[in-house]
Amino acid sequence: MDVKSNHIDPLLTDPAPLSKSSLRVPSGLLQYSRAAFSPSLFLTVSRMEAGIIDICTSSCLDSMESSSPPHKVSRDFNNDLVSADTNVAYHTWLLKYPSALASFEQITNFAEGKRIALFLDYDGTLSPIVDDPDCAFMSNDMRATLKNVATCFPTAIISGRSRDKVYEFVGLTELNYAGSHGMDIMSAVRQSSDDYSNYIQSTDKQGKEVDLFQPASEFLPMIDEVFNSLVNSTEDIHGAKVENNKFCLSVHYRNVDEKDWATVAQRVHDVIRNYHRLRLTHGRKVLEVRPVIDWDKGKAVTYLLESLGLGNCDDVLPIYVGDDQTDEDAFKVLREGNRGYGILVSSVPKESNAFFSLKDPQEVMEFLTSLVVWKKKSET
Numbered sequence: 228m229d230v231k232s233n234h235i236d237p238l239l240t241d242p243a244p245l246s247k248s249s250l251r252v253p254s255g256l257l258q259y260s261r262a263a264f265s266p267s268l269f270l271t272v273s274r275m276e277a278g279i280i281d282i283c284t285s286s287c288l289d290s291m292e293s294s295s296p297p298h299k300v301s302r303d304f305n306n307d308l309v310s311a312d313t314n315v316a317y318h319t320w321l322l323k324y325p326s327a328l329a330s331f332e333q334i335t336n337f338a339e340g341k342r343i344a345l346f347l348d349y350d351g352t353l354s355p356i357v358d359d360p361d362c363a364f365m366s367n368d369m370r371a372t373l374k375n376v377a378t379c380f381p382t383a384i385i386s387g388r389s390r391d392k393v394y395e396f397v398g399l400t401e402l403n404y405a406g407s408h409g410m411d412i413m414s415a416v417r418q419s420s421d422d423y424s425n426y427i428q429s430t431d432k433q434g435k436e437v438d439l440f441q442p443a444s445e446f447l448p449m450i451d452e453v454f455n456s457l458v459n460s461t462e463d464i465h466g467a468k469v470e471n472n473k474f475c476l477s478v479h480y481r482n483v484d485e486k487d488w489a490t491v492a493q494r495v496h497d498v499i500r501n502y503h504r505l506r507l508t509h510g511r512k513v514l515e516v517r518p519v520i521d522w523d524k525g526k527a528v529t530y531l532l533e534s535l536g537l538g539n540c541d542d543v544l545p546i547y548v549g550d551d552q553t554d555e556d557a558f559k560v561l562r563e564g565n566r567g568y569g570i571l572v573s574s575v576p577k578e579s580n581a582f583f584s585l586k587d588p589q590e591v592m593e594f595l596t597s598l599v600v601w602k603k604k605s606e607t
């Protein structure tokens with residue numbers, strides 16, 4: 228498939244502005260793709276008066292509802308009983324975000340003579356989305372694939388989870404890990420002196436010397452305090468769960484009855500309203516409380532490339548695979564710098580800064596396996 232004929236080459240030209248209309252998605256699908264089209268949701272909670280459901284909470288609620296596909300549509304996707312409209316929308320969307328599997332030859336042609344660096348999100352990318360965040364286990368096949376990938380390419384996982392938690396799920400020492408949406412990076416000792424002054428030397432679980440970069444470390448006491456408040460204030464909401472991701476927090480409402488979502492939004496709002504240095508963003512059935520700092524997954528990619536000795540190198544092709552709104556920052560860095568390829572994992576149409584798409588973690592595994600085969604072949 229010649230992607231250039233229907234797609235912009237990320238490394239040669241500036242991307243066209245993202246436009247909703249260009250997707251021509253049937254209106255029935257827009258209601259659940261709306262959250263992805265809208266910019267990150269920031270609640271200016273500290274400036275709002277309390278109300279039963281004030282304007283911030285209601286905008287939050289709106290985003291919570293619009294990010295949830297009608298049950299029929301998601302069930303149809305999972306069961307392959309796809310309606311004609313859904314099928315048309317998905318295939319129309321694929322013209323703009325071609326499958327990285329179908330475009331594999333184009334990707335590897337471009338990668339010829341270059342060093343690929345892989346960046347992977349965890350939830351929804353390496354493990355399927357499940358109801359209980361503590362049970363988002365990766366399959367053994369995926370683990371074996373990742374191990375192979377890491378022997379061929381420098382590889383890092385950048386997750387919203389705490390770094391320890393994502394390491395616990397993945398369990399491979401061959402990778403680099405960044406937790407808390409990139410606010411907690413453990414990587415090999417840096418060879419070059421550069422702009423990043425505030426990293427410290429540490430040792431990993433095997434006693435190996437590493438660099439630790441934690442740009443939000445001053446927020447730790449505040450995050451712990453807010454975690455306790457959120458746990459207390461949501462404990463009576465059946466299904467609500469607060470997860471401590473070290474430098475950020477997640478308030479999950481996937482298992483909360485939809486009629487109580489407004490209460491979740493209101494309680495979160497009430498807790499963080501006095502913390503001017505925290506902001507609220509929206510993920511997959513999760514409200515995320517994060518420090519207001521100029522740092523995101525995109526900046527983490529740049530940092531890691533430099534750590535790996537691959538920064539500012541023309542012969543490096545970074546590939547970032549992710550499914551969430553927070554991954555858009557990384558897609559954007561690769562797109563705007565004409566540096567590499569973002570691959571969005573989604574089975575429904577979503578506007579994105581990525582260049583390619585994969586449907587689900589199973590397809591991610593196929594793509595990674597193909598990269599390993601290609602690399603090994605090219606070495607013989």
Ligand SMILES: O=P(O)(O)OC[C@H]1O[C@H](O[C@H]2O[C@H](CO)[C@@H](O)[C@H](O)[C@H]2O)[C@H](O)[C@@H](O)[C@@H]1O
Binds near residue numbers: 349
């Ligand atoms: O950056 P990621 O690795 O994608 O982490 C983003 C959030 O992922 C997790 O929540 C999501 O996955 C859960 C398990 O499948 C699911 O139950 C939840 O509804 C999803 O939002 C994680 O629990 C969060 O802390 C991360 O921020």
